[in-house]
Amino acid sequence: MTAPARAEAEVARGGSVGRRIVRRRIVVRGLLRPEARALPWGPMATGAVLGLLLVSVPLVFSLDAGPGVGVNLLRVAALCGAMAVSFALDDPARHTTGVLPVPRPLRQQLRLCLLLPPAAAWWLAVLGLARAGGMAGGSTGVPLADVTLEGAALSALALGLAAGVVRFTGVTAPGPAVVGAVLAAAVAGLTLLPDGVALFVPLGDERWDRAHALWAALLVLAAAAWAACGPEPLRAGGARPFGRLGRGPRARRSGA
Template sequence: MLRARQGLLLLRPLAVAVPWGPLALAAGLSALILLPALLDDPAPAAALLELRLAAVLLGAGASFAMTDGMAPTVVTATPRWLRQWLRLAIVVLPAALAWLALHSIAIAVLGSGATAPAGDLAVEAIVCGFTGVAGAAVAARYRHTQTAALAGPLTQFTLATFTFFIDKQHSPWLPPGSPNWSTVHRYWLLGLPIIAITLLLANRGTWPLRRPSFRQTPSQLRITIEPDRISR
């Protein structure tokens, strides 16, 4: 009950403190890149590609909320894990709604079976988006600056680049109707627990930013005398 009450009290100040600019920019770019596939020449393949790209962009924008610039200077009565999960929830909800809105628009224009099975595409979007958030959450344990959030897009870019070296039959970016679609999406499902475990580990207490100081007060000093030195 205490943590729930603290969470409710923290929602408003955290919502104000979260940098919304990157997420707003990602949402605008996602809508912009989807428009040509819907208006000029409706193309299901292009719409699928752009929905995948939209998930990556929205995840990259949400990753900037995982760094807390006030963490090194302010002592709070709430644990870090509570603040980090609240930050995550605050940005993930609008990012998910933005992607669902784009997906709904694509379905309304192109038809229900034009892009990909909704469940499989949603799993792709979750993995693509949360990969960036998880990368930024890990970096936020080391650094409290906004540059640490760049670890999110960098993680996405690194993993996406790696997928282009996979043969086409087992590529994670298969078009709908491919023979290996079901097999490949089992691997997409494996990404969900990996990301969940990463977030659970990253959203705990902060790792030390520097080595502990060796300065001690006289009361903290312990003097040990070795017997062989006494004999000398």
């Protein structure tokens, strides 16, 4: 039995709810390969490799880097990971796929599911290099769970910003702009925030726990922003901020 015939048989066997579930599963299976091909793996791999190289410096050059240096290197690696995530929603064919009967949140969720396994493997490699370089592990090392929370919040921030650009503009490749915004946000968080709401606090600082409560809040807010920006605009022209440039020739002739 061919794949389309098997799919039709699965749909026919289910009830109304079952049919919807089966149809959604068929759609997901059909989209996995195109979405995997459409992901900009090159820019994302560049950010990931840069993060690995930075964390491996103490190990490669046999430097005596303590936990204080280690937490800063891990933060820089997490920032590199967030810059890689900034390209996750780049889609040169966006204005073509926008007319497909597949909701944009589903396409974005598929991209996220495709990215999670390599991203998790990359972060485990980063932590492994930190341990091998003597910067993490043990009772006096870097608290890896807290730094992982920081990295997750930065990546969620990048994803939320990219979703916002996609939602409110006609840009097909928001990645470069989001990279700049993430870097600017990191610099602002490092230099402009008052002590009471500092995010990048030194290891052993009494503000450490409070700072990571703020990181957890940032993670939740960034994820909520991504979810809110996922759906297509209600108006067809909502993603075209330049008025008549996005309208057809008949509408321009009629002045509508």
